[in-house]
Amino acid sequence: MASNHALILLGPPGAGKGTQAKLIAQRLGVPHLSTGDMFRDAVKRATPTGLLAKPIMERGELVPDSIVMKMVEERLARPDSGKGFVFDGFPRTLPQAEQLDGILNRLGFGRPIVVDIRVDADKLIQRLSGRWTCSVGGEIYNVFDMPPKVQGICDRDGGKLVQRADDRPEVVTARLVAYERQTKPLSDYYQRQGVLETVNGAAPVEEVSRRVARIVDDAVRRDGHL
Numbered sequence: 001m002a003s004n005h006a007l008i009l010l011g012p013p014g015a016g017k018g019t020q021a022k023l024i025a026q027r028l029g030v031p032h033l034s035t036g037d038m039f040r041d042a043v044k045r046a047t048p049t050g051l052l053a054k055p056i057m058e059r060g061e062l063v064p065d066s067i068v069m070k071m072v073e074e075r076l077a078r079p080d081s082g083k084g085f086v087f088d089g090f091p092r093t094l095p096q097a098e099q100l101d102g103i104l105n106r107l108g109f110g111r112p113i114v115v116d117i118r119v120d121a122d123k124l125i126q127r128l129s130g131r132w133t134c135s136v137g138g139e140i141y142n143v144f145d146m147p148p149k150v151q152g153i154c155d156r157d158g159g160k161l162v163q164r165a166d167d168r169p170e171v172v173t174a175r176l177v178a179y180e181r182q183t184k185p186l187s188d189y190y191q192r193q194g195v196l197e198t199v200n201g202a203a204p205v206e207e208v209s210r211r212v213a214r215i216v217d218d219a220v221r222r223d224g225h226l
Helices: 017-028 035-044 048-058 065-076 094-106 121-129 169-193 205-223
Strands: 005-010 084-088 113-118 131-134 140-142 196-200
Touching (some): 005 017, 005 169, 005 205, 048 065, 094 169, 113 205, 121 169, 196 205
Parallel strands (some): 113 196
């Protein structure tokens, strides 16, 4: 397997980006990165970017792109990212994608592989609005296709199941509309570059994972590096 893997997973809320990012990162032996995790790590380690971001995050405000991109470049320059990484849900906007291209070029990663995990809106609404989480251990259930044995109770530890405020049907619909509006220019951008692949995210997790793995293998054989 060639080095310098840069894989970006796109997809709406509920498409399974997080699950697939973890699986493919383990397969490739590279870090699974999300901006939330990177910010928490930067704040914990008191990096220059972490110190800039901390008061903004504490006020509950959005961290500006200038700081986000500095943090991304700091993270990708660390030794454990030398063989590549998997980005989960980033970049989110066209300006971030354009700046990320510059960072990848500076650090020697070249062109990324971009996989758009697509799922019909009705399926996403069902996935998200049916999602309930154990208040004790964090186990996730879905009342439509993976319900607990006893309604409202976790199978593992008996904890109460709760629903996130942003998983309510009316909120889910608004989130999907916002996602589509924000990311359509992003998918078009990567399509024009010839690096965008699409996967049916409604398929079983294992099948989606196999499809993403094939896309990565094909790109490595074609380009030699990413």
